[in-house]
């Protein structure tokens with residue numbers, strides 16, 4: 586029988602989120618409000634051969650989907666090459682990325698040719714001024730052109746992430762719905778998650794996805810069934826809309842029961858949960874091709890430590906200062 590990563594709660598892991606860099610050029614208020622701060626030592630992010638080895642090990646143990654994230658993954662000069670290499674790994678069926686979209690207009694066609702199959706773009710508001718306020722960058726038009734370009738070059742569906750923020754975008758549902766009426770976009774509202782570096786931000790801006798969920802159901806939106814390598818979103822469709830709505834509600838009971846993903850940071854640490862502790866170092870086993878068996882064994886043994894769920898309800902954010910550090 587083929588190998589399969591599995592934890593003590595019989596959850597199987599089909600989905601790897603691989604961070605390529607911690608660096609970002611945006612300053613989202615909920616993530617890096619002061620922008621990326623370089624430490625004293627320049628971090629050394631995973632090289633192309635290291636990425637190849639880690640992805641191969643995951644693919645040999647049942648992973649079928651890899652998401653490239655960060656920081657901002659498209660800041661890597663070798664980003665297209667990374668896509669090509671991940672896509673060429675036997676067993677990998679989907680290569681996805683999460684991006685702030687600043688480079689999409691220019692490069693999305695090239696990424697698609699290299700093998701990118703799925704794209705998630707962050708867009709917290711359809712109001713350019715609000716977008717600027719939240720991201721610290723006046724690049725709304727550039728990101729919107731990037732989304733249109735992705736649809737033009739043939740991505741059959743683009744996913745757009747909006748972090749729900751009280752008093753900022755949580756009342757903009759009608760505008761968002763209008764925007765997806767004739768666009769094959771899955772608009773995903775993500776509940777704000779508390780991270781270590783947040784002070785009063787969370788209490789001030791957290792808005793529950795439940796209200797939105799009820800509003801959608803009242804307007805005739807219906808739930809879709811989930812596939813084994815899907816992300817955590819509850820997806821809704823409506824016969825009058827070409828687009829779909831996804832809700833990601835990490836504070837809801839049972840959110841962790843269907844967890845199917847693992848994370849590897851840009852410096853090669855396995856993270857069992859977005860809100861876990863410091864991670865299992867894999868890097869020493871990524872230096873040569875002949876260490877695949879030891880690598881797979883270390884990952885499987887790390888999985889034995891995976892808890893049944895996160896402890897966000899108790900205000901325990903683990904060791905994650907912000908999501909740019911681990912690839913949200």
Ligand code: SAM
Pocket residue numbers: 609615616654655656657658683684685705706707746747748775776777778779780907908909912913
């Ligand atoms: N830079 C890329 C981007 O913004 O899409 C990829 C990395 S970013 C950390 C991945 C996703 O995490 C983005 O959609 C972002 O909006 C989301 N995110 C960041 N911090 C968050 C938080 N505290 N709560 C919920 N979502 C968050």
Ligand code: SF4
Pocket residue numbers: 609610611612613616617655656657684685707908909
């Ligand atoms: Fe950068 Fe993405 Fe974090 Fe915004 S959410 S600061 S774009 S890493």
